[in-house]
Amino acid sequence: DEFDGPSIKTDIPGPRSKELLRELNSLSTTHEVQFFCNYEESKGNYLVDVDGNVFLDIFMQISSLPLGYNHPALLKVLNDPANLSTLVNRPALGNLPPADFPLRVQNSLIAVAPKGLTNVKTMACGSCSNENAYKAIFMWYMTKQRGGAPPSPEELETCMYNKSPGAPDLTLMSFTGAFHGRTLGCLATTHSKAIHKLDIPSLDWPIAPFPQLKYPLEEHEAENRAEERRCLDQVHALFREYTSAGRPVCGVVVEPVQAEGGDNHASPEFFRELRAITKEYGAAFLVDEVQTGVGVTGSWWAHDLWQLDDPPDIVTFAKKMLGGGYFHTEEFRANSGYRIFNTWLGEPSKLAMCEAVVKTVQEENLLENVRQAGSVLLDGLKHLQTKYPTQLENARGLGTFIAIDCKGGDAHRNKILTDLKRKGIQSGGCGERTIRCRPALIFQPHHAEMVVNAMDEVLAEQA
Amino acid sequence: DEFDGPSIKTDIPGPRSKELLRELNSLSTTHEVQFFCNYEESKGNYLVDVDGNVFLDIFMQISSLPLGYNHPALLKVLNDPANLSTLVNRPALGNLPPADFPLRVQNSLIAVAPKGLTNVKTMACGSCSNENAYKAIFMWYMTKQRGGAPPSPEELETCMYNKSPGAPDLTLMSFTGAFHGRTLGCLATTHSKAIHKLDIPSLDWPIAPFPQLKYPLEEHEAENRAEERRCLDQVHALFREYTSAGRPVCGVVVEPVQAEGGDNHASPEFFRELRAITKEYGAAFLVDEVQTGVGVTGSWWAHDLWQLDDPPDIVTFAKKMLGGGYFHTEEFRANSGYRIFNTWLGEPSKLAMCEAVVKTVQEENLLENVRQAGSVLLDGLKHLQTKYPTQLENARGLGTFIAIDCKGGDAHRNKILTDLKRKGIQSGGCGERTIRCRPALIFQPHHAEMVVNAMDEVLAEQA
Numbered sequence A, B: 001d002e003f004d005g006p007s008i009k010t011d012i013p014g015p016r017s018k019e020l021l022r023e024l025n026s027l028s029t030t031h032e033v034q035f036f037c038n039y040e041e042s043k044g045n046y047l048v049d050v051d052g053n054v055f056l057d058i059f060m061q062i063s064s065l066p067l068g069y070n071h072p073a074l075l076k077v078l079n080d081p082a083n084l085s086t087l088v089n090r091p092a093l094g095n096l097p098p099a100d101f102p103l104r105v106q107n108s109l110i111a112v113a114p115k116g117l118t119n120v121k122t123m124a125c126g127s128c129s130n131e132n133a134y135k136a137i138f139m140w141y142m143t144k145q146r147g148g149a150p151p152s153p154e155e156l157e158t159c160m161y162n163k164s165p166g167a168p169d170l171t172l173m174s175f176t177g178a179f180h181g182r183t184l185g186c187l188a189t190t191h192s193k194a195i196h197k198l199d200i201p202s203l204d205w206p207i208a209p210f211p212q213l214k215y216p217l218e219e220h221e222a223e224n225r226a227e228e229r230r231c232l233d234q235v236h237a238l239f240r241e242y243t244s245a246g247r248p249v250c251g252v253v254v255e256p257v258q259a260e261g262g263d264n265h266a267s268p269e270f271f272r273e274l275r276a277i278t279k280e281y282g283a284a285f286l287v288d289e290v291q292t293g294v295g296v297t298g299s300w301w302a303h304d305l306w307q308l309d310d311p312p313d314i315v316t317f318a319k320k321m322l323g324g325g326y327f328h329t330e331e332f333r334a335n336s337g338y339r340i341f342n343t344w345l346g347e348p349s350k351l352a353m354c355e356a357v358v359k360t361v362q363e364e365n366l367l368e369n370v371r372q373a374g375s376v377l378l379d380g381l382k383h384l385q386t387k388y389p390t391q392l393e394n395a396r397g398l399g400t401f402i403a404i405d406c407k408g409g410d411a412h413r414n415k416i417l418t419d420l421k422r423k424g425i426q427s428g429g430c431g432e433r434t435i436r437c438r439p440a441l442i443f444q445p446h447h448a449e450m451v452v453n454a455m456d457e458v459l460a461e462q463a
């Protein structure tokens, strides 16, 4: 009961969108608005705008809708009178949880907990998930340093004034091209676009190069291995450099695929060795699965594909989980109250929805669907890059987490995105010249074919 | 249709709460859990727990519920089928807003915008509201510095590595005792409790002393004026010190009443002069109304009471507004896209609820109710501090935003809070030895009398 396909009737944005844009612009900035939507009429993989245009949506609200629009399983949760009090009375979840909170956590988050990570802390978005994971790492590190002793009076006093030793000069390593959020702590580890960071004071933390692999992978094995080696050597060097400068590196944060940064992949071997290096230096290993999690790679978590012997210490999530938080090992439980805390700590109604997502993915075998639809899409894009070798290269992906680069750079990429929109395909960009596909888990092989056909038409017009 | 009064049947926490605590503790830390709640049965000013105990709640989920539990106006919003698609399809609000977004913003946020602040940016919680307000201040400052010129290639390059000049060494002034949130940027301006800050690396930003006034105010006018003068002189000194060290102070952030820090008040004159000082140094003035906003002081915004000639540049909100964000002047609009941005930027369903809150406050004249109930409560507490002069002092407040100090310090305060809970009053602490009242806007004079009577009994038992 979706639409049969996209249908575009007006310019994008259409006249009604333009009118609403003017209204909104008098109250708030609107630089990023594409068009206004009719969410009531949107269905499954199809987004409807206020001018009656229907788009096949392969971007799904910046990769944040797991089951597309108005999925019956989610409508059922919100229509269930038993959930009404959960929706209307948002609690201070840390202090006064609802009766069903343990069971809800069990059925939603713990039901899909990464192997080896038995604990979870709920948060509200990707940024507070990462911010609090960073804090958990710093606290863990200092607790180890103290060897069981309580903090000193000097530590308790100096921290109040942002000074060492109470606010110690600890660091966290991130990678070039990374995106972990935009609040100040997260932003210190984000290095995807200048416009996100310009003018904002930051922290001098180590930044390692992320591998820049060549595609197709099978034709560049030796080169790519050398590139990953170069990056891992730099990780070693930064650990030594910062530690000898008295600025311990307490952890490393990494995305399984750098999403905002341009869909940059690295091999499972790279991540396995990165995990080993963090162990070697006594640092925590934090995997940010805010965009890669929840089945989009064909596994529930992208890092499942690395087959680690040692699980990560912390895995953060948000977006398609519908709320945020982080999984962690026993070792990373806060050692006393109010150290990892805020008023809301997420929201029980999001857990109720997450529970329905987890159940639907299992019942409808959606991971298998993702693998099938993803393979049709990736094969189609590979075919297009052969057909249009002056326009496209580097088709790559896992599951439906797929991207391709535009040879003509930023302008070329944006032209293709605009033309796709005119043909009723709502997609998105990342990095400098990349088109990324981030459909919902209900995106099927026949949708993939429509995307490939539309792109074929767009590319033919450019050629 | 509330309860007639509190009713306590078991120990707090009761046996069912203890059982759930054990369950939850196997999945997540639980240091801060007080007891588990039955939100379905909770009503108005009364919170019901899973053991059937009924509390008169004057803390309202850390001051975050505007209309108490299960208010009909909010139930109506959530039961309205027209809102279902708003609840189920959370959009990337910056890119693809729903059709009713401009009208919703108008009827919820702009309808109560502080005088002179015509723009608003929606966010999801107090922390991202403050983090983004800080970023807006730094961007505004650097845009002024550039005098219309675009950023230099060097700035664009260095910011990617957290280095100056792209990530400049700018600072933001805050006050001792302040609380502005717990993400790293917010935490650099929070100075209420060591346990919030210990072990977390921070930024060397200026921290001015916040006035410590003596009560009753009318008996200590000269002393208090001198104390405020001392603090303002320090503000001047810090502006000069940091600026001459090449670390410009771009803004000052302040709460109208320091809430977590112990309900510390300052006079309208203090804030008026603080505003003038920020102007003098070309810095922004940010008022954090996350806890003081939404009518609790008897005015919609606490800073209304200062009668500023020059409005603040930015006012942040969250908690009782049900979502977060910040109001700002035209000058503080971001100058290009994706500088102030994140995936969700709040949530339209929270605006729908906020709209109902705004309407209910107006229709039911709740600001007047707050003033009346607050005056009964404050008078009652003043009477108690006269009756128990060895136990209580410094009763103070605006509207129902009321606090009183316990002479026996932390342990004494916690004993009173526990005893109050046993008598069915759910309240909270702040600062080192303060009890704070943060009831909903529907808290009435007869509820205030119950609180005073219960406290009288508790104090008599201690005496």
Ligand code: FES
Binding pocket: A124, A125, A126, A127, A128, A129, A183, B124, B125, B126, B127, B128, B129, B183
């Ligand atoms: S920082 Fe995550 S919701 Fe505000």
